[in-house]
Amino acid sequence: MADEMKMRATMLGEVADVKVRMTHFMETGARKDPKTGKLIPPHFIDQVVATLNGKTVLDAQMGIAVARNPFIGFRVKGAKPGDKIVVNAVDNLGTKFSGEVTVAAR
């Protein structure tokens, strides 16, 4: 699953600036299959949890209106270079995704 989540975390002054890009189609359920004319069922990442050194810092719930290949940028105080940030995500069909990154000095 290495390609499904790309992460970067760099120090921005006193805080760690974390960027996460997940590869997911984020199907809304409102699109029709051009061949069959039937609606394509919704398929989207609905929960994302980020931890810093094992402690939860962000707990996100997402709907169909998050853009394809979801991007989340967030910031954490008190982080330092070498700290570990882990992101776990799950979509509405139960598929799990995860990624981790070490905070880099600027």
Added chain:
Amino acid sequence: MDQLRRAFLKSTGMAGVVVVAIGSGLLKSGEVLAATWNKLAFTSSNLADAMKNANYGGATESKDIVITVPDIAENGASVPVEVTSNIPGTTSIAIFVEKNITPLAADFEFSNDAVPYIYTFIKMGQTSQVRIAVRAGGKAYTLSKEVKVTIGGCGG
């Protein structure tokens, strides 16, 4: 009555998820997604209901919410939204698109040392107010900004 029904749905829904998770051996420490997905809020089809169901009902306007969105989005399928809350004690930030079929786009809850800041990309079906809601110290605050969309991003 309604309250009771919601509590019931919530508790049974949660129990179901936990049983399934334990049953399939998926529950490992550090991988637990704490909350159940707020289906009620995400499927609400008007802004007032979506905000109420996401626990941002009765929000008061606040200029301490800083919203960075483009004035005009050429492509509604990917509109950048950057939000900082300067309200002390902010615990969560939610993004609503007033004219989307279901207005709630995402709800971000902060804990421990997270900064009340979020940057993401959303889909917009048409020109609309992008409304941000913030919870801080048990109260709800809100502010919105309009984004003009030239090509919608929610249909086919």
